[in-house]
Amino acid sequence: xxGVTQSPTHLIKTRGQHVTLRCSPISGHKSVSWYQQxxxxxxxxxxxxxxxxxxxxxxxxxxxxxxxxxxYSSELNVNALLLxxxxxxxxxxxxxxxxxxxxxxxxxxxxxx
Amino acid sequence: xxxxxxxxxxxxxxxxASLELGCNYSxxxxxNLFWYVQYPGQHLQLLLKYFSGDPLVKGIKGFEAEFIxxxxxxxxxxxxxQWSDTAEYFCAVRPFGEGDDKIIFGKGTRLHILP
Numbered sequence: 218x219x220g221v222t223q224s225p226t227h228l229i230k231t232r233g234q235h236v237t238l239r240c241s242p243i244s245g246h247k248s249v250s251w252y253q254q255x256x257x258x259x260x261x262x263x264x265x266x267x268x269x270x271x272x273x274x275x276x277x278x279x280x281x282x283x284x285x286x287x288x289y290s291s292e293l294n295v296n297a298l299l300l301x302x303x304x305x306x307x308x309x310x311x312x313x314x315x316x317x318x319x320x321x322x323x324x325x326x327x328x329x330x
Numbered sequence: 331x332x333x334x335x336x337x338x339x340x341x342x343x344x345x346x347a348s349l350e351l352g353c354n355y356s357x358x359x360x361x362n363l364f365w366y367v368q369y370p371g372q373h374l375q376l377l378l379k380y381f382s383g384d385p386l387v388k389g390i391k392g393f394e395a396e397f398i399x400x401x402x403x404x405x406x407x408x409x410x411x412q413w414s415d416t417a418e419y420f421c422a423v424r425p426f427g428e429g430d431d432k433i434i435f436g437k438g439t440r441l442h443i444l445p
Contacts, residue, residue: 259438260435262434272431273432309374314431319433
């Protein structure tokens with residue numbers, strides 16, 4: 218079975234640019250969450266979507282947005298990139314919600330220069 | 331605000347030594363609790379989880395964790411570590427009743443096992 222797949226794996230962007238990160242959950246999983254992991258820290262919650270509706274938002278500025286599509290895949294968008302947005306962005310999926318624990322993808326390494 | 335505290339940032343042990351990694355969380359309500367592991371070059375994997383019931387939870391690869399509600403703790407243990415246990419370990423909590431479905435992670439503990 219395919220796990221959670223994320224694309225691209227690595228990305229370099231310039232300050233002020235926009236970026237879109239993509240995630241395909243495990244087949245049958247309806248809940249997708251996004252996390253940001255800065256070097257030396259644990260993952261930090263950004264968004265959670267279930268059945269295409271936003272179920273939670275972490276403490277991130279409005280430059281961060283996301284959506285979930287009818288096939289349960291998801292996109293994370295970040296506008297007006299800052300150097301501090303450089304991080305590993307993780308997507309995680311679960312059948313319903315986080316109570317069973319999420320299965321994580323390998324992440325997208327975003328570098329903002 | 332809810333938070334998860336992992337007491338040790340970096341632990342070095344010899345093979346066959348016993349392991350205990352501390353984890354405390356700050357939230358007064360009902361929680362689910364998790365330990366995730368990240369092996370070098372790999373993605374986060376679920377090691378074990380506490381849902382309800384027996385506070386002693388057994389996970390993969392011989393790991394176990396004990397939920398002590400009165401201490402808001404969920405420490406990870408293994409009686410005898412192996413070189414292959416070298417990894418970063420994250421404790422995480424999912425609070426109920428907050429209106430969202432976030433999982434809050436600790437900062438992680440890097441475990442290095444000497445052969």
